[in-house]
Amino acid sequence: MPADNILLAACGIRKHFGGLAALSDVSITVRRGEIFGLIGPNGAGKTTLFNVLTGLAVPDAGTLIFDGHRIEGLKPHAVAGHGIARTFQNIRLFGSMTALENVMVGRHLRSHTGVLGAAFRTRAAVAEERAITRRAQELLDYCGLAARAGNLARDLPYGDQRRLEIARALATDPKLLALDEPAAGMNATETVALKALLERIRSDGITLLLIEHDMKLVMALSNSVTVLDYGEKIAEGAPESVRRDPRVIEAYLGGGFA
Secondary structure, three states: OOHHHEEEEEEEEEEEEOOEEEEEEEEEEEEOOOEEEEEOOOOOOHHHHHHHHOOOOOOOEEEEEEOOEEOOOOOHHHHHHHOEEEOOOOOOOOOOOEHHHHHHHHHHHHOOOOHHHHHHOOHHHHHHHHHHHHHHHHHHHHOOOHHHOOOEHHHOOHHHHHHHHHHHHHOOOOOEEEEEOOOOOOOHHHHHHHHHHHHHHHHOOOEEEEEOOOHHHHHHHOOEEEEEEOOEEEEEEOHHHHHOOHHHHHHHHOOOOO
C-alpha cells in the first residue's frame, strides 16, 4: 500500500485500566477515502480505541500516525486541529442551544478571531462570525436539517439529533470522521437516511471510521472491517471475508448471520 494513501496508522496500541487489558497490541491502517468499519461484541475495546485515537485516552504503548503526524498523547482539541472529528455513542449536544448554534460551536475550532476581537466586535470578528453562521447553515442543509436550524437541540427527534452531531463534527473540516454507533436507536427510515448521508460524506472526500452494531449497515458501507474481541484484533479485511471468518462468527455475529 503506498504510504501516501494511508491516512491513519495505529501500531501496537495498548491500554490497561488497572488489571484489565482494554487493548492489547492493536494495529489498524485506514486508507484515504474509505469507510473503515470497527466491530466486535460489547466490551471488545472499540470505544477505548476511539478514545485513544481522538485524545480522550492516552495509550500505554504504541504509536498513532495521522496524515504524517504523531498524535498519540495529544489533547482532544489538538487532535481535532489535525483533522479528526468524532461523535459519541451517547449524544452530546448542547440541548439548550439551537441546531444552528450547535454547529457554529464546532466551526469555531477553525476561527481566527481572538478574545479582544470578539469582545470589541472588530470588523474582522463580525465578518468571521457571519462566515461561521453561513457555513453552519450550509452544513445543516447538507445533513437534511435546514428546516430545524432554529429548533433547540433537545427538542429535535432522535434521528435528527444524531445527524446534528455529524453536522457539528463536519464543521471542524475533518479529514477523518469517527462515528461511534451513529445508527444506535434509529428506526429503519432514519437508518436509510443515515446510510445515504455517510455515502455522500465519503464521496465528498472525507474518510470515515465507523463503530456500529447494525451489521447490515456496517457491512454495506465499509470498504474494510476490523474485528476486536477482548481487546485483541481477531480479523480484518473486506466485509465479505470478515463476515465468513469462523472467529468472527463465534465471537460476535453468530452462526445464523453467517
